[in-house]
Each structure stands twice: as C-alpha cells, then as structure tokens.
Amino acid sequence: MFGFLARRLFYLVPVLIAVSLLTFLIASLLPGDLAYTILGDQATPEKVEALRQDMGLDQPVWWRYFGWLGHVLQGDFGRSFRTGQTVLQAVAERLPVSFELMLLAEIGALAIGIPLAIACAVKSGGAFDRFMTGSAFGMLSMPTFLSAILLIYLFAVQLRWLPATGYVPFSEDPIGNLRCFVLPALTLALGEWPVLMRVLRSDMIATLQEDFIAMARAKGLKPSRILLVHALKPSSLTLVTVTGINIGRLIGGTVIVEQIFALPGIGRLLVGAITTRDLIILQGVVLVVAFGYVLMNFIVDMLYAVLDPRIRHGHA
C-alpha cells in the first residue's frame, strides 16, 4: 500500500513541471509585453527597454522559466507587480472561497443526482426514467453563464430570496455565508448532476440484476434496504471517479461562476491576473489549480482501493 502511494505521488512531479512550463510558454507567447502593460500610456521605447532589463524580460524564455522554477523550489512563488502581494498570500486568501464553492456544488450535485439515479434505476425504461433522461441532457447542455443569470433573475431580482452577488466570510456570519453560496453552488450543481445521475443509474441497473440482489430479495429484505445498503456501494465505483474528475472540472467552472457572482475566489484571481497581465500571479494560480486537479485524481485512485480491494492488490 505504501509503495502504491509513493509511486502515485511520484507521478505528480512531471505533471506539475509540464503544466508550469506550458503556462510559462503560453504566457510569454501572448501578444504584448508585461513592460507595455506596466508602463501603459507612457510606454516609450526607452522606458520599455529599461523596464525590460530591470525585470529580466530581455532574457530568453527558458532562462526565465528556470529562474522562476528555482525560486518556486525554494518556496518563493514571487510577488504580484500590481499589488506587491506574494502569490502564496493571494492564493491563501482566496482558496477557502473556491474550496467552499466546489464542495457545496458537489454536495448539491450529489444530492440531486443520487436520489434521481436510484429512482430511475428502480423503474428503468419507465415514464419517469425517460423524462429524467431528457431533462438530464437538457441541463447538461445549458452553459453555466446562462443558468447563473436565470437563477439570479428568479431568486434575487424577482423573488428577492437570495443575494445576487457578494460574499460574507463564514466567521462573520455563517448563515449569510451559506446564503451567498446557494446560487453559485446551485449554478455549478445544475451542470454537474446529470453526469452523476446517468453514471450511477446505469451502474445501478447492472447491479440490480446481480445474483446477490436476487438473493436479498428472496430473503425478504425491505426494497429500500436492498437499494441503499446492498446495491448502492457496489454501484458507486464509477460515481466516485466521475465525482473526483468533476471536482477538477469544477475548478474551471468556478472561474465563470465566481466572476458572475463576484465571489473573491481563486477563479477571480486568475481572470484578474490574465486581464492585467500579472504573470507571476497567473503562474502561481495555474500551478495551484493543476496541483489540485492532480491531487484530486490521486485521492480518487486511493478511494478506489478502499472501495475495491482488488485494485489495492493489483488484480484489477
């Protein structure tokens, strides 16, 4: 088990290096130049040249990359040229917001997806199942920016039940904090539950035809007990994978949702860094997101091993 863990952890390193290298290259291929951005309306050729030298922008890309990597390995991710904040400070301030959003969105998606999946699996091919299949595809194809605006219009502008934008720290007002997360989390959950539902539904239909379910039925167990205890766990392997991958995907989704709902999360930091050409922050955030994604996959792998011992012993 330990060797398995160590091997998996070791795989993380090349992935992170590749991601950081790619971001660095893409950022330096962007038209324009950081010196132009900083100088703005005073970007005379002499000033640009002086600033480029000052910031080391006249060095080749690979040289700058290794310089940056060297600092990162020593725990120094650099500072924003705009605010003077260190990357770690900026990310640490914003990460809890995004984390809470993703967690609530995933819980929301599971809370919608699992019961519907079970209901569909029990009477697969029935009217409800077919209706849900249609709705699931409908929801899946709705972009988050559209559902976000529709939800804001309904719940914030018309009904006035929930705030349209804004953020309250949990420590300040727990209820207010949850209230401001309802709409953004729901927006993300609306895009996520169809996948979870479809996956669990088909696995569950297969499980329900297994002999041990027939056995349980024959023993006269209550149908609800059969479904929730005997059938759910063996059917949830794919669900765990998809949930894990979804969390990774959600990091991307939060970028749009945080922008619309004005949540001060890591997605907003990322968008801000791109529009202001704050490449040091951009690098740092992308690295954190990549790390989160890879880590999530790692955790999913570990969960597999817990759910299915065959994987742990390499027999799968």
Place this chain on the structure above:
Amino acid sequence: LPPTAIPANLAQSHQDPKNSGRAAFSEGIQMKATTVVRKLAPIFLVIAFGVLTNPADAQKPGGSITVGLELDIPGFDPLKVGVFDTSAQIAAALIFDTLTYLDDKGEPQPKLALSWSHSDDFKTWTYKLRPGVKFHDGTPFNAQAVKANFDRQKDPANKCRCAFYISGTHDVQAPDELTVIYNLNDPVVNLPATQTFPGVNNTIQSPTAWKTKGDDYNRNPVGTGPYILKSWAAGDRLVLEKNPDYWNKGHPHLDRIVLKPLPDAQSRFASLQSGEADIVWDDEYDADSIQKAQKDPRLTVHTYVGSGATVYAFNTKVAPFDDARVRQALVMAIDRKKMSQVVTNGLARPASNPYGEGSWVKCKDDGALPFDVEKAKALIKDYGKPVDFKMLATATPRGRTIGQVLQQFWKQAGANMEIEQVDQATIPPRAFMRQFQLTPWRIVDFPDPEPQIYANFHTGSAVALANYSNPELDKLLEQARKTADAETRNEDYCAISRLINQEAIWFWTFQNTYYALSSAKLKGLPKLYSGVIDVSNVWME
C-alpha cells in the same frame, strides 16, 4: 471686489460647515468672484464663501451604502500601483482629500488648500493650506506632508509610473507649516483645477503611515478623507467608516460605505435591482442595463458628458495619409449617429472636436467636416490612387465591432481598411514609435484642455501621433497654455480645433460619457468628473 489676502482662519470661519459641499455655492457670488479674479487678479485668490441657506433636500445623516465597482482595487501606494484606475479613484475620493475640488460648474474650490495665488508667468503657484487637519493616524496634515508626497513620487530612485504625470512640476517647497509652493517647468494657467481629481498624484497620503507600514501600506492606506478604512478582504469588500474628526464639520452623512468589485455587468445590475448595491458603475457599452434603469422609477441614472473624446490619429508621414484629401474623405465618410446606434444602442454622443460638452471650451465654429459620403467619394477619386491601409484595433469584441463599422463606412467611400487587432497594451508603444497608419487613442476627461491638447498636437511631442508639424498650430498651442484670460483662451482652442478638423490629422468619434446607476433614494452625488463616482457627500433619503 479687490483681491485681498484673507487670513486663513477667517476664511475658514466663513465656511458654513453644512454647505461647503459641491452644490453649495451661490451662483451669483461665485460667478462674480471668478470673473473679477480672472480679469483683475495678478494674485489669484479664491475663498470659499459658504452660503447660509439650506438646499431643498434635507441631508439625512447615518445609514450605509454599498457601491458596486467594476474591478478589484490593487492598492493605494503610488509606488506599488503607479496609477489609480477608476475603481481605485472611487475609493481614494473617500479615504483621501485633494488640495482642491471641482464644483458643479467646473471651477476649482478649496479643500485641503484654502487659497492660492500664482506668479505672473504662471510657473509658480503658492497654496495656503487648511490648518488643524489631521490624518487618520493622528499625525498632522501640513506643507511638509504635501511636499513629502510629491518628493516620494518624483524621486527617480523610486521609479514610480506616477512620476510621469508630475513631470511638468520641477519641485515643491514648504517654506512654512501651511504654505506650499509648486515650481513648474512650463506655465499652467489653471493648476488648481488640474489637481482636483482623486488620482495618484493629487491625493495626499500620510507620510508617517507609509514609512511605518512599509509593504503593508498599499492595502492599509491613511489619508485625511471623510472615511477611514475599516477592513478590506482581498478581491472583495472594502469597508469604510465615517471619520468622526473630519475637518468639514457635519460631513460626511453616511456612517459606512462598502465598496465591492462586481466584475460581471449583468449581475452588477441585478445586484442594484435587488437592492444589494445602492449605486453601481456602468458604461455605455452596457446600454441595455442603462436603458432598463432609465425606465425603472426605483432607479436613477447619473450621466455626465465630460470633456475629451474617443479619438483616432492618422500618421501623416506615411501614404496614403500624407495626402489631406484622403484624411478628409475618411472623416467625412463616418456616420457617427449610425455608429452610435450599432455600438451603444444610440447612447454614445457624437464628437466634433476634442473638447466635448463637459469642457469649458465652447466653440461657435469648431471646423468639423460634415458627414458627406458623396464628397468623400469625390475626394478619393481626386486622389487618384487606391486607398488601402491598416488600422490598429484592440483585440476585444468592442474594438472589433468599432473596426468593422468604420470599415463599412470607408468601403462606401472607396477606401479599403484592414483591421489589425492588437492587445490593448500594445497600442501605446506602437503609437510612440509611430508604427501605425491609423491608431485609436483617447483624450480623457480633464478640468482643462491642457496638458493633453498641447501634448497631442505640438510638433515634437511624444504623443503628437499624427507626425504633423504646422507653425501656426504650434503658435496657437503655445499661446493658449500661457493665456490667463478665459475668453482669449477659448478662442485659441477653437482656432486649434478648426485647424485640426480642416486638416483632418486626427478625428473624434464619441464624447466621453460616464454613467452611474443608483437607487432613487441616493442623493447628493456630484458630477462624475473623469468617471469617478464620488460618494463622499451622498446620503440616503
């Protein structure tokens, strides 16, 4: 009314604490005072005469508002941020004070400075400061503080981007506690007006605070303003509370102001509709929301048509723009009304000169070329050669749309324009190096045509983008910035506009129009000078 020096303390006692706000000056006294001062005064002196009548609206103290901004504020330390964008200026107007402020008629009025005078050549300006003012950290505001702010930005060792905008000031002296002297390199006839907006160079910050706080100062700014920074969560709420010791007694009205960045235009407007924000920033490219707000009785649309415009410069040194006929033809082919309809649903106001409705410069004849496609066709035909060129455009949906509209207009006149899309930040260096045929530019809203007009059109200036040289134009520009008499100056600027319009070296599409949308209960908002929503004196009904 001969210009006499009135002792500072007397001047202060003349100020009615309640009504020294922007709208409080009696028209009569103010007009008379400025005319006299302009006509007679070798020593320029303005005193705040408070008026003892209350305005019709009762100013209600207490309460709080939330302001929806567009962008996150990066900070307030000039050395760190270089310049304040509009969002930062909105906050700066609350935390800091400036020496002067601009009243609703566009005249500078005393704020941290009580009075001012200038030398005959307009190269030395002396300010008398308001006594007894303290920064939020308890340290005194005085001439040394003003000098320290200037010196820190000017110091070449600090390499501040902010130094660029004060390059015209040679040095600042503080001969005594309450006297500040600005020594300028070039004459500026209207210096107090140019120091009114809450930008990085004009706001007075606490020297003690930036020295003791070091790197943390950027996010913990200290000024003398009506509001004190209470808390600031990164990328989120900036909470300000009333300064109980504010020098202007009876001000401010609100107890608390919350500034929030709301980057998405649609949800920003939804926040206003649902009451989570009381006032939000907006611009005419979000015409939908503005027009919806105009129809909503619960909301107020605050509009200010400023000076300046969205402008374009031809590079007159390269073909085909080395021929005036081509330039004139292109300008005449632009249907600004139609363009406004396409781009901003008709909200954008056409511009025919670089000054705009918000400027004090008013021209009977600005020499604008008429919209006339037939004439344009004829001019291009007369030119005889094919007209093919590239125009720089920002690589944004907005830049693209504008480019395409112009492309269509010019096609009708027989000219082929190719859009070269570039990053926003690439335009200034390309412009400085004159690597363009036609480039967009901007003349920003400013209390005076100077320094922008001189910089944009005088031979040899870095931003004289048209590469155009005309001794007559240079003479007019030099004269206009040295003349004190407003009428003569006005005539000079109109002559400048006529010359530029006729030669068509630059052209203007739309005037700078600024918007704020608020709850109808919000009162007391001054004009949105430079697009800054200054909520320092507002109250909620």
